[in-house]
Amino acid sequence: MLGLMMDSPLLISSIMKHAERLYGDSEIVSITHDHALHRYNYRQAFARCRQLANAMAELGIQQGDVIGTLAWNDFRHFELYYASSCSGAVCHTINPRLFAEQLEYIINHAEDQWLFSDPMFVPLLEKLLPSIPNIKGFVILSDEAHMPETSLPNVYCYETLLAKQSDKFDWPELDERTASVICYTSGTTGNPKGVVYNHRSTILHAYALIMPDALCLSQRDSLLSVVPMFHVNAWGTPYAAPITGAKLVLPGPHMANGESLTNLMNSEKVTISAGVPTIWQALLQYLRDSGRTLDTVKRLIVGGAACPLSIMEEFEEHHNVYVHAAWGMTEMSPLGSVNTMKEDPASLPVEVFSKQRLKAGRAVFGVEMKIVDDDNRELPWDGEAFGSLKVRGPWVCSEYLKHDKPALDNNGWFDTGDIATITHDGYMQITDRSKDVIKSGGEWISSIDLENAAIGHPKVAQAAVIGVPDPKWTERPLLLVVRQAGEELSKEEILGWLEGKVASWWIPEDAVFVDELPMTATGKVSKKDLRQQFKEYSY
Numbered sequence: 370m371l372g373l374m375m376d377s378p379l380l381i382s383s384i385m386k387h388a389e390r391l392y393g394d395s396e397i398v399s400i401t402h403d404h405a406l407h408r409y410n411y412r413q414a415f416a417r418c419r420q421l422a423n424a425m426a427e428l429g430i431q432q433g434d435v436i437g438t439l440a441w442n443d444f445r446h447f448e449l450y451y452a453s454s455c456s457g458a459v460c461h462t463i464n465p466r467l468f469a470e471q472l473e474y475i476i477n478h479a480e481d482q483w484l485f486s487d488p489m490f491v492p493l494l495e496k497l498l499p500s501i502p503n504i505k506g507f508v509i510l511s512d513e514a515h516m517p518e519t520s521l522p523n524v525y526c527y528e529t530l531l532a533k534q535s536d537k538f539d540w541p542e543l544d545e546r547t548a549s550v551i552c553y554t555s556g557t558t559g560n561p562k563g564v565v566y567n568h569r570s571t572i573l574h575a576y577a578l579i580m581p582d583a584l585c586l587s588q589r590d591s592l593l594s595v596v597p598m599f600h601v602n603a604w605g606t607p608y609a610a611p612i613t614g615a616k617l618v619l620p621g622p623h624m625a626n627g628e629s630l631t632n633l634m635n636s637e638k639v640t641i642s643a644g645v646p647t648i649w650q651a652l653l654q655y656l657r658d659s660g661r662t663l664d665t666v667k668r669l670i671v672g673g674a675a676c677p678l679s680i681m682e683e684f685e686e687h688h689n690v691y692v693h694a695a696w697g698m699t700e701m702s703p704l705g706s707v708n709t710m711k712e713d714p715a716s717l718p719v720e721v722f723s724k725q726r727l728k729a730g731r732a733v734f735g736v737e738m739k740i741v742d743d744d745n746r747e748l749p750w751d752g753e754a755f756g757s758l759k760v761r762g763p764w765v766c767s768e769y770l771k772h773d774k775p776a777l778d779n780n781g782w783f784d785t786g787d788i789a790t791i792t793h794d795g796y797m798q799i800t801d802r803s804k805d806v807i808k809s810g811g812e813w814i815s816s817i818d819l820e821n822a823a824i825g826h827p828k829v830a831q832a833a834v835i836g837v838p839d840p841k842w843t844e845r846p847l848l849l850v851v852r853q854a855g856e857e858l859s860k861e862e863i864l865g866w867l868e869g870k871v872a873s874w875w876i877p878e879d880a881v882f883v884d885e886l887p888m889t890a891t892g893k894v895s896k897k898d899l900r901q902q903f904k905e906y907s908y
């Protein structure tokens with residue numbers, strides 16, 4: 370027997386309708402190249418989305434067409450998200466930090482037809498032009514006064530296009546499985562792979578994101594999204610904020626600028642923000658140097674990489690901001706788990722609390738997890754066994770765009786490529802990417818645990834651990850350290866600091882001081898480049 374409830378499709382256009390009716394006055398505030406601070410509300414934003422949908426139709430963009438965006442987090446990128454997906458087109462958010470060959474590959478592979486770009490990426494597009502022959506034209510995200518000079522053909526000004534359009538547009542009733550956004554993985558090996566989200570997965574993911582033990586977002590919040598809108602939909606925040614009526618604050622090109630972030634946080638009364646650890650490190654550095662404080666922020670969600678304990682503690686002790694770790698990936702829209710503890714932190718002994726909060730947390734409802742060994746046998750949730758982390762759920766990728774290999778195993782599980790432990794009560798901890806795992810004497814050493822311990826040293830700005838070949842143990846860990854500016858730190862001091870903080874046989878063979886660590890296009894330390902850099906190294 371089937372149930373007798375309405376079969377309403379889960380569509381992104383329903384977010385617009387809901388927010389416009391109930392939270393029309395809630396604001397979206399953003400920095401752009403042509404506005405020091407642009408401010409409008411959801412009512413105005415969604416009226417402009419309808420104008421944009423009309424403009425897209427006039428350009429000949431139809432249902433199923435893919436448009437590419439090269440843009441920072443701001444109101445125009447927000448409008449593009451909604452107008453494209455809700456009119457049945459697909460928004461391909463392009464990471465401008467990718468190499469030219471990767472950009473060329475993904476624009477052609479996704480079959481982008483139009484590119485909507487911030488003015489600062491115009492020189493990049495001019496260089497790419499000969500290798501992206503299928504692009505029909507370019508729309509520059511600007512007003513007429515700030516349009517750049519360009520040799521690109523068929524170029525339009527976004528504001529001029531919109532100005533002449535009606536703000537009436539009937540959003541089509543799409544199949545909820547219609548593609549909404551494409552985001553490519555950063556692709557450290559081989560070509561990037563396209564992940565294609567749909568309306569249904571986006572809505573279900575947004576529901577999970579706003580739950581109390583995840584973002585716990587409400588209409589009383591002001592949310593600063595420091596995760597790029599070109600990478601995994603800024604973690605779904607542009608959907609979560611209007612669902613709840615929260616104010617949305619978008620930092621434009623100034624993502625890692627501590628001063629700009631502090632100004633925005635304090636002037637826009639930001640209560641919650643989300644970003645990767647390197648962003649929070651930059652913010653803390655600015656706050657330390659300037660002596661400023663954060664006045665209204667209550668919580669930060671940190672994901673994308675393991676967050677060092679020292680960052681969590683400094684935010685709490687100096688700014689009264691609680692930091693939660695979260696885990697996810699492009700293929701998971703991205704949310705998998707958030708570390709919101711059951712216990713009141715004050716009721717736990719400090720060492721227990723510190724250890725517990727470093728974990729990536731418990732799976733949000735909708736994501737199933739398991740860890741398996743090399744023979745795909747499930748491992749126990751005992752907090753000890755390390756295994757490959759597999760997931761499944763309605764916002765997990767089932768296959769990559771036009772890819773020949775299946776993304777799932779025979780039982781429908783997606784292998785995340787992460788190695789993790791899970792405690793009996795479900796707290797998952799990432800110990801490594803499987804590609805970065807260090808196997809020493811047949812046992813695994815967690816580079817993430819070692820890095821966390823090293824970063825806890827007050828004279829360490831950044832740390833990374835890679836495996837280097839060893840004739841006796843196969844591999845041994847090598848610690849690479851960037852010192853805090855102006856600090857003296859010796860090898861003996863940093864290796865000595867690790868004693869007692871990790872198992873004695875994990876202590877790296879050597880520590881090497883470097884000026885900087887190579888980063889990937891998504892702001893993570895590139896272990897692949899480090900291994901290449903240190904391939905001749907011997908201790």
Ligand code: AMP
Binds near residue numbers: 673695696697703891
């Ligand atoms: P991406 O698809 O570029 O967003 O990267 C996803 C990967 O980032 C995951 O598979 C993990 O390796 C890593 N990652 C994300 N969150 C965390 C976390 N909280 N702790 C450790 N690694 C993380």
